[in-house]
Amino acid sequence: MVNIPEQDAKSTEGRILEAAKTVFISKGFDGTSMQDIADEADINKSLLHYYFRSKEKLFSAVFNYAFQQFIPHIQGILSAEESIFVKIEQIVGVYMDMLRKNQFIPAFILHEINMNPDRLYSLMQVSGLRPQVFVGQFVQEISKGIIRPIDPRQLIVNLLSLCIFPVAARPLLQRILFENNDIVYEKFLDERKKVVADFIIHSIKA
Amino acid sequence: MVNIPEQDAKSTEGRILEAAKTVFISKGFDGTSMQDIADEADINKSLLHYYFRSKEKLFSAVFNYAFQQFIPHIQGILSAEESIFVKIEQIVGVYMDMLRKNQFIPAFILHEINMNPDRLYSLMQVSGLRPQVFVGQFVQEISKGIIRPIDPRQLIVNLLSLCIFPVAARPLLQRILFENNDIVYEKFLDERKKVVADFIIHSIKA
DNA sequence: GTCTATAAATTGATAGAC
DNA sequence: GTCTATCAATTTATAGAC
Numbered sequence A, B: 001m002v003n004i005p006e007q008d009a010k011s012t013e014g015r016i017l018e019a020a021k022t023v024f025i026s027k028g029f030d031g032t033s034m035q036d037i038a039d040e041a042d043i044n045k046s047l048l049h050y051y052f053r054s055k056e057k058l059f060s061a062v063f064n065y066a067f068q069q070f071i072p073h074i075q076g077i078l079s080a081e082e083s084i085f086v087k088i089e090q091i092v093g094v095y096m097d098m099l100r101k102n103q104f105i106p107a108f109i110l111h112e113i114n115m116n117p118d119r120l121y122s123l124m125q126v127s128g129l130r131p132q133v134f135v136g137q138f139v140q141e142i143s144k145g146i147i148r149p150i151d152p153r154q155l156i157v158n159l160l161s162l163c164i165f166p167v168a169a170r171p172l173l174q175r176i177l178f179e180n181n182d183i184v185y186e187k188f189l190d191e192r193k194k195v196v197a198d199f200i201i202h203s204i205k206a
Numbered sequence C: 001g002t003c004t005a006t007a008a009a010t011t012g013a014t015a016g017a018c
Numbered sequence D: 001g002t003c004t005a006t007c008a009a010t011t012t013a014t015a016g017a018c
Helices: A012-031 A034-041 A045-051 A055-070 A074-079 A084-101 A105-115 A117-125 A132-143 A152-168 A170-178 A182-204 B012-031 B034-041 B045-051 B055-070 B074-079 B084-101 B105-115 B117-125 B132-143 B152-168 B170-178 B182-204
Strands: none
Touching: A012 A034, A012 A045, A012 A055, A012 A105, A012 B012, A012 B105, A034 A045, A055 A105, A055 A117, A074 A084, A074 A132, A084 A132, A084 A152, A084 A182, A105 A117, A105 A152, A105 B012, A105 B105, A105 B170, A117 B170, A132 A152, A152 A170, A152 A182, A152 B152, A152 B170, A152 B182, A170 A182, A170 B105, A170 B117, A170 B152, A182 B152, A182 B182, B012 B034, B012 B045, B012 B055, B012 B105, B034 B045, B055 B105, B055 B117, B074 B084, B074 B132, B084 B132, B084 B152, B084 B182, B105 B117, B105 B152, B132 B152, B152 B170, B152 B182, B170 B182
């Protein structure tokens, strides 16, 4: 009910969820009508209410699925036995690759989190992301003198900002800085993986 | 018609624009009905169509106004005769102060730019923001060996990311990292002005 | 499970009285 | 300029036949 079942992605319920995800993400909650989703799924509108009672309920189911894609194996990287520099490089690489494959998710989540923070936050809780491990290691390496003393939360926000914003604001940035050239912006994002990692590491080295 | 006239902010047209700005920014274009705006302005719905022909036209007028607030005296800073380090510090300070006063604008713009990139981009053109001057100075200081050779567009995107994202994603970040404590997050944003400037400068120094 | 038909409310927009 | 009344279309959601 909550996750799109892989085995029967062609079942009615699976088709609805896939279609709803596509439409919700591209048009937002308010911009999406149940008819839009029914059309996308090539299915009768009434079936949406048969499987999910309301638009809100359908959205919750879809968001849960989309958000789990959005927070990938980050937790694994955070808890790994690696130097903080390697971790940062890995996180940036994995995160930016994933973001490029799901271009519209960042802006979607940023919008919905502002429209209805509590709804989204409670849906997120399930994901179980815990930054504390990373923060712990970070504090340790500061005390060892390996890195500069910086608030670890500032570092986390820096990292997220540098990875997510360029994708969320892509339609704007691509037009202003890259003459709306898709290929050039893709190359820019590709180079950016190294740039961001270097940028962060360079700034925290003691 | 485009700007909210300061002198007669209590005129019908001014009241409509102020109300529309409030509602559009908090609920988005699709989430806002003309009735919502009329209620907010405490005015008859028909008057919205009398002053602005359609919802689209009203949105354009409002967005133009909101966006001009969003891009403040940045252009002045960019063209000033200052070292690149001073400029970065000034831009970060001015930008983050302004963002905190207009908390909902970043997420609003990010959403609308993804919903309808061309509409928003054409509305933006009027602002006449030109990053080329800054890029020129940047390239010069690289050749002088004052700063590391970095793609100036990467630097601009870094700067925008670090300033805008923490505000746009605030409802999420504040809950995850700061136990949803408003005062603590405000302090975090305040400290962040220095952190971001240091962070950038530290990363570009040769 | 899937469909048609339809309810009940809301949407953007217009006509016309004052 | 401002209002009431109203249109036509669309919205979410339900009832009921098959």
